[in-house]
Amino acid sequence: MNNQEDIVLVVEDIPSNHFLIERSLEKIGIRTIQANNGKEALSLYQDFSNNIKLILMDLRMPVMDGYQAIKEIRDAGFTLPIIAQTAYLMPYEKNLIINAGCNDLITKPFRSTEIINIVRKHL
Secondary structure, eight states: OTTTEEEEEESSHHHSHHHHHHHHTTTTTEEEESSHHHHHHHHHHHTTTEEEEEEEEEEOOSOOOHHHHHHHHHHOOOHHHHHHHHSOOOHHHHHHHHHTOOOOOEEEOOOHHHHHHHHHHHH
16 A cells, blocks of 8 residues: 555544544554544545545544444445554454454554554554
8 A cells, every 4th residue: 555645534622632543554554544533534525535445433523433433434335454453352343343243352452563554453
């Protein structure tokens, strides 16, 4: 994924987390755009669907949470990789996350290398 038009959509309501993800992916030549909640993510995805190749989706956000945004993306028939981000992972939640339509998950706090590795894995 070295095409400047290829984008990772980062859906995250905490600015410091978005900053870490953006800087991490810049190191490997990947451009990001940010949405602060699921509703913004859906709007951005409609505008940039040809260029967005992967979504990093926080699950717990105001306005529209990640679960609802993922459902709407999947219900619309889109199959791009979606990686869930969560700080609170209960043992039973991994299956809920995968059943919601995510391809994988990463737990917070995360490190730059973890972000890079999971994105590379799915692109």
